[in-house]
Amino acid sequence: MNSSIEVQQTNKELVQQYKKKRWRDHAAWKRFKKNKLAVFGAIILLIFLILAVLAPLISPFSPYESTKGEFGDINVLAPPGDGHLLGTDSLGRDMLSRIIYGGRVSLSVAFVAVMIATITGVFLGLVAGFYGKWVDTVIMRITDVVICFPVLFLAITVATILKPSLFNVMIIIGLVSWTTMTRLVRGEVLRLREMEYIEATRAMGQNDAIIILRHILPNIMAPIVVQGTLQTAEAILTESALSFLGVGVQQPVPSWGNMLNEATSIMVLQFKPWVWMPAGFAILLTILCINFVGDGLRDALDPKVKN
Template structure:
């Protein structure tokens, strides 16, 4: 909405959300990534309506069949339809990315706000815990925890979520340390609001841009973590398919050389999904950046 001031100058009072949406729309890669993700999500949700075979339907007379009209992406070592299992595997991989990221965001945001707002001892303790977590390679700890807890989709979600909160914690802490010095926070204190009300009702909404961008990119990390753990046999257990445990077919040299349909489609879907999420994350980061005027 345009408003004319007393000097006859036109002032733009377009709402911030609309400006951000317009910026996002102008980012062609971000829009493309969004479309691809929507298609992947829809096909995963409505997989039973799209495919003609059951997820675990076996036919030992049709093992290792090449792609054909009956099986557009061939069959696996048990005669199961690869295309069917790819769509069902998308449910698992996307769910792991979403839920593990939710766990990371909840832990990281809460600890980041506490560290940034209170400072002093709380900040020192939380940041030292962050340093300890970041000292160890992710996959080394993830493999150890998966070996102890056992292979399971829920264990993969928990492991990835618990180990992935450190980055968002540091980002939220930095934002909170900057925001808490602003006038509206001082006014809230003067009005007698409690620390909890100030942190979660006034400071937290001003960190949403950082949280949204991190959450978008965190989903990609969750999918990659699931794929890596399942590839090593420590993730989602068969017969439940995921893109990661379908990639495990590449461990077999015979399949790697002569049965491309067992592992290339799942690897390609992981690649396309991660790339699309990164495009969307970059687009959101640019769209939510308050410093951008154009």
Template sequence: MPELVKNELPIKSNVQKDEVISPWKEAWRSFRKNKLALVGTTIVLFFVFLAVFAPVIAPAGIDDKALVNRLKPPSSENWLGTDDFGRDILSRIIYGARISLWVGLLSVLGSAVVGSFLGILAGYYGRWIDTLISRVFDIMLAFPSILLAIAVVAVLGPSLQNALIAIAIINVPNFGRLIRSRVLSVKEEEYITAAKAVGMKDSRILLHHILPNSMAPIIVQGSLAIATAIIEAAALGFLGMGAQPPNPEWGKMLADSKQYLIQAPWTMIFPGLAVMLTVLGFNLMGDGLRDALDPKMKQ
């Protein structure tokens, strides 16, 4: 009887291994699919580009006066016209991007660091520490933010640096309460309980476990807070409590041009558009980050 030969062929499986994607990589993929977020990011990068390369891009200096060209309308020589001192408005807006972005980024960074530290302490330790910090936040939030900023600048004195400090102070409660609520949720997770069971120090738990798992809301809040900080800096500058002359801060440019609204409207229109576009860019980017990083927003 002939021997049966059995051909053993490899069986191809249609089951593919699931690709392991990190949460940050998945968030980046989701962010790239959001067209409005990409538009906002493009606007932000455009103004960052202007701020970084201002000395190369700007056609004139920030305080190059020429009274003969006073209140000159937009032309091929001065694309956005000139102000009441004959200074090129385009150049001042370009240099003003440095000031607005600098104030926005540094003030939000300071408020995020201080607010996150206080929020982590309040949420993790609780009891009287939580009560004390939360009541301080409640008192600060009871005042309108711009009035609190004016009060701080009035005590410290009008200047760009003091305006930055004031904006940082008024944004601390927003970060603190946000991180406190996040910590209250994270500290109940099993891996935190396990870390405590093996005798891990509180400082290590806070730095290596709780803080990294609370970064997503900090990033989202930070991107949105920069837009608010730029508006607040412009408001303080408009009131004469922010950047002082001849610094080309956008709010100060609006204040100096308000009396020429009818005679030379371009002196107010273009600085106002700069503020609007920058704030719009950060808001769109912040909304995109929230949609990408918040699990509740994902479908």
């Protein structure tokens, strides 16, 4: 009899916890929808993602091949119009097609790089914060050493040592961008590991892996998601800078960064703005929208913020 009553009480507690979780999720969604800039940013990013995925179907021309004019000559630096909505570049390639394919490359680099940085940072932060002592000291001193170097300078140094390629750019950006996530996760773990429910799980004999994965990691997902979103904007900027300098994504593969390299010519910079302005505007708009979404997520996932 007592056992059945205990089972019923346990089931009621689980149902209440599930209802509370659903209410928190619903409240976070309501807070996010109230942020107009965050909703606008999410819509624009969704459009960019759709364009990137459907690039082969949407692009009017090949991003790698030169286009020819009415008399069979190559359309070099042709202004917008005459079948080319954004004109052509110095090799006669359609700018709109290269912008669409460039978004696919730049967003892919940013996504993979942020995944690498997040996984590395979360793992090191969890280990450092949970175990403390000499483990924490070693990890944080390594983190401090990496932080001493500017991310772009460190990325350029590594990129010049390795052969520039799309794959290497993803790895490089990911491996030089994990420090912020590590410090963030470590601070959250230091706060949570002294909580009473963590002490209770230890007293119940649960091992460290279960405590970390079931009781600590789920409770720090909100700041991880927000930081990962903001790091995506940084990854796009880093990729653009590396490609602009010639040590990132290499031609003829289009990326928004190496398309800006056309602006190194004074003639193009002053008299042919359609060659570099679309890529620059795409970078600007994407980063702005990512920051809008990041700010919206931060406010929505903060339990201290009232509905």
